[in-house]
Amino acid sequence: MVMSGAGLSPPVDERRDHILGPRNAPVTLVEYGDYECPYCGAAHLIVNQVLRSVGDNVRFVFRHFPLSQIHPHAQKAAEAAEAAGAQGKFWPMHHLLYENQRALDIPSLLAYADALDLDVDRFAQELASDVHAARVREDFMSGVRSGVNGTPTFFINGRRHDGGYDPQTLLAAIAAAAAPTPTPLGGRR
Numbered sequence: 001m002v003m004s005g006a007g008l009s010p011p012v013d014e015r016r017d018h019i020l021g022p023r024n025a026p027v028t029l030v031e032y033g034d035y036e037c038p039y040c041g042a043a044h045l046i047v048n049q050v051l052r053s054v055g056d057n058v059r060f061v062f063r064h065f066p067l068s069q070i071h072p073h074a075q076k077a078a079e080a081a082e083a084a085g086a087q088g089k090f091w092p093m094h095h096l097l098y099e100n101q102r103a104l105d106i107p108s109l110l111a112y113a114d115a116l117d118l119d120v121d122r123f124a125q126e127l128a129s130d131v132h133a134a135r136v137r138e139d140f141m142s143g144v145r146s147g148v149n150g151t152p153t154f155f156i157n158g159r160r161h162d163g164g165y166d167p168q169t170l171l172a173a174i175a176a177a178a179a180p181t182p183t184p185l186g187g188r189r
Contacts, residue, residue, distance in 0.1 A: 021059030036071035
């Protein structure tokens with residue numbers, strides 16, 4: 001397990017962040033990701049596998065970090081996830097975007113909205129008028145403050161995970177984070 005000193009800024013906020021898993025989970029895994037990034041696409045499958053393995057021991061948070069210079073559809077895809085979230089379907093859209101990374105143009109995003117039974121007119125209007133661009137930018141800037149310089153980047157319990165993100169490495173890092181901190185002999189924590 002490799003953890004750097006870089007800390008998550010701001011910390012996870014139940015009112016703002018997109019969260020899967022129980023509030024009282026001993027471990028919080030945060031990912032900064034880009035829907036068009038092939039490495040994030042691979043990580044998406046791994047994170048899903050890890051979450052199935054650990055059950056209620058982890059809550060997962062996703063924050064946007066679109067690398068628009070190299071991924072021209074990443075910004076609008078992130079806004080699409082937020083537009084779906086405004087209609088209560090962030091996570092279903094999140095999964096669809098990663099499952100269809102090669103089709104993130106506007107007509108495809110509209111088709112995904114339709115497949116999720118969203119109000120497609122509202123969704124299209126919000127995308128066209130950049131309603132959710134500020135939210136995506138907030139996530140991006142929080143990533144910059146937290147030391148994110150590429151995607152995917154993970155944080156475990158608020159500290160940057162600089163190790164691999166293969167299942168074994170992530171599971172080991174999560175297990176280490178969940179382990180109780182030893183109490184010094186004769187002292188209190």
